[in-house]
Amino acid sequence: MKRSSRTKKISELLSDFFENKKSDNQKVLSPLKLWQEIMGIHIKSETKNIYIDKQVLYIAIKNPYLKSDLISQKAKILQKIQKLNKNIINVVFN
Numbered sequence: 001m002k003r004s005s006r007t008k009k010i011s012e013l014l015s016d017f018f019e020n021k022k023s024d025n026q027k028v029l030s031p032l033k034l035w036q037e038i039m040g041i042h043i044k045s046e047t048k049n050i051y052i053d054k055q056v057l058y059i060a061i062k063n064p065y066l067k068s069d070l071i072s073q074k075a076k077i078l079q080k081i082q083k084l085n086k087n088i089i090n091v092v093f094n
Helices: 010-020 031-039 041-045 064-072 074-084
Strands: 047-053 056-061 090-093
Touching: 031 041, 031 047, 031 056, 031 074, 041 047, 056 064, 064 074, 064 090, 074 090
Parallel strands: 056 090
Antiparallel strands: 047 056
8 A cells, every 4th residue: 555645634544444455345435426426516616514423414515406306316325325325325415
């Protein structure tokens, strides 16, 4: 493992940890990376906070119109998320 000379933030370290950890021969993505993988960089940029608690993915959305649109597509989004992380059983938009 190569040692980096630059200091990393805790969030970067956690992200690196979750990206490198493997489960069932698949990468386990951090909540932020998972959301970006599913929805893309533009939707991610409208996100304030993302975390997982008790197998529920919580996502805080800045734009109320986008939030409404995402809520209407919740079932479809949850299916996509479960393809990458089978442990997530629900999605809540805040």
